[in-house]
Every structure is written in C-alpha cells, then in structure tokens.
C-alpha cells in the first residue's frame with residue numbers, strides 16, 4: 002500500500018497571515034473549500050494510518066542528503082571516537098547513545114506482548130531478542146523554558162548551560178543539525194495546524210502547546226555491514242511517546258507501520274518527501290480519535306537490495322534515519338481538547354502535565370529521563 006503524499010505548499014501560501022481562529026466556520030470560510038478539504042485529508046490519514054507523507058518546499062532532498070552524508074561520516078568513525086560524545090550522566094539526552102542501550106518497550110511490557118500474540122500471524126512484528134543494535138545522536142532543537150520541574154527539561158537545561166556536544170573534525174555539525182532540525186520542526190508545525198483544523202479544532206490548538214517543547218533531533222545509525230541479515234530488528238515494535246515524529250527519507254528501507262485496522266504495512270518514502278508519525282501525546286489530545294502509530298524497523302528484502310546497490314557504488318552501509326521527536330511543552334496540560342473532551346473515551350486520558358506523562362512512560366521501560374526510541 003502506498004500512502005498518499007500531501008503537498009504543504011497551498012497551505013503554506015496562506016499560513017503566514019492566518020491568525021488563530023477559535024470560530025470553526027469562520028476559519029473554514031477563510032481557507033475555502035479546497036484547503037479545508039486538504040486539512041480534513043491530513044487528519045483522516047493520521048487517524049487511519051498513524052503516518053503521513055508530506056512534501057514541504059522548505060525541506061529539500063539536498064538538505065536531507067547533506068544531513069545524512071554528515072551522519073554517515075560520523076557513525077562510520079571508530080567506536081572510541083564516538084564514545085567521546087557519550088553523556089550517560091545526562092541520561093543520554095544529549096550526545097551519542099551506543100548500540101545496545103535502547104530497549105524497545107515491547108521487550109519489557111507484558112501487556113503489549115499479550116496483544117502481539119493475539120494478532121494474525123502475517124501482521125505480527127518481528128521477534129525481539131534484546132536491545133536495539135542501533136546508535137543514536139541527540140541534539141536539542143529550539144528554545145527551552147528557563148524554569149521547569151520536569152526531568153527531561155532539567156537535563157536539557159543542564160546541557161544548555163554547558164557546551165553542546167559537538168564531535169571534533171565536524172566544523173559543519175552545528176549548522177547542519179540546527180538547520181535540518183528547524184526545517185523539520187517547521188514542517189511539523191504546518192502539519193499540526195492542518196491536522197487541528199481537520200479535527201475541528203482552532204488552528205493553533207496543537208502548535209501553541211508545542212512552544213518551548215523538548216524537541217529533539219535524534220538520528221539513528223545502524224551498521225548494515227555487521228547487522229545486514231534479513232530479519233534483523235533495528236527498532237523493535239513500539240509507539241513514540243512524544244506528539245509527532247518526523248523523518249527525512251532514509252537511504253535504506255525497512256520501516257513497517259501498523260494501520261488502525263491492524264494491518265502491517267511497509268512504508269515507502271518517495272525522494273524529497275518527509276514522513277510524519279503520530280505519537281502518544283496527539284492520542285491524548287484527541288481522546289484516542291487519533292492513535293499513536295505502532296512501528297518497527299527490520300531488515301527486509303528491499304533493504305538487502307539497497308545494501309547490494311550501495312556496496313557496488315562504494316557508498317556508506319550505515320542506515321541513517323533523520324528522526325526528530327516533536328513534543329508538547331513539559332509544563333503544558335495534556336488533556337482531550339475542544340469537542341474531544343466530550344468523547345466517551347475521554348476518561349481514559351486524564352489531564353496531566355506533558356512532562357509528568359513523559360516521566361511516567363519512561364518509568365515503564367526503566368529509563369527515567371531517557372528519551373530515545375520509545
């Protein structure tokens with residue numbers, strides 16, 4: 002199944018002068034039937050698939066290439082060099098996380114394991130044997146609140162007050178990370194506004210809650226030379242605990258998602274497109290109308306084909322994903338918004354601070370303060 006691609010251009014053309022609209026019919030009138038329809042399409046796809054492919058003229062294939070080229074060069078560096086960027090005392094919230102540290106929740110959560118056993122065989126995720134064999138680099142994106150009571154921000158504020166972790170020999174590091182990170186945040190903000198309109202909420206419902214959120218650019222690196230066998234699981238079956246996750250196109254396929262109807266689908270991201278996935282925080286804000294998308298990354302036959310081609314062309318065999326986790330601000334209240342408060346499922350989503358929610362989720366996988374693949 003190919004997911005449709007939504008072009009953000011028509012919405013971007015009016016977005017700049019669009020003020021926050023509380024009145025739904027006035028907003029629809031201002032947008033016109035075509036743009037309103039496009040917004041409904043965005044929310045419908047997010048609901049049904051937990052994923053959305055978009056084209057944003059501000060995020061080009063060249064930007065994505067520049068970022069991936071740099072990350073490939075970094076992940077190819079010797080292990081001893083990469084470990085210089087490790088910050089375990091900051092719970093890996095910044096700098097590098099070596100392979101074998103991140104644990105997929107389905108490995109430790111019995112409730113999830115039970116659900117998996119009940120799935121039809123063809124839709125079951127790949128079998129896990131241990132922690133994920135992938136590296137990750139965490140880079141803070143955007144401004145932070147100066148005061149907060151939540152762990153996640155405390156770690157990031159500590160980092161803010163010290164030198165950012167930049168590997169030696171990468172003079173382009175800061176610029177490349179900051180520019181790709183802020184471009185992907187801009188794309189998420191547009192999708193968040195369009196989704197809010199599609200869900201029948203004021204256009205700034207989500208974006209106003211994202212301000213000063215603990216957004217993280219968190220690319221992963223998987224060594225396909227060592228772990229390139231079919232069936233190897235780079236990221237075990239899980240959902241993301243943040244609001245929305247965005248990635249540029251990876252040079253090696255392997256991402257599977259689960260649709261709302263339970264079907265398992267391999268995602269094919271066209272060149273120049275971005276992939277957005279729903280996390281647990283959007284599920285909370287919509288009282289489950291839009292669910293957090295389950296996903297996994299596994300070496301499949303298309304990954305093997307891409308490995309063969311890359312070897313022939315003497316290209317890197319590190320699979321880089323340019324993941325960015327966009328969050329609701331830690332001090333913002335996470336609760337079903339607008340008409341979702343009247344949903345029969347609303348009681349399953351009690352109000353709580355987003356920071357408190359994150360800490361609760363992390364406690365389950367015993368990685369308090371760790372915000373990796375969730």
Ligand SMILES: [Fe+2]
Pocket residue numbers: 239240241296374375
């Ligand atoms: Fe994920």
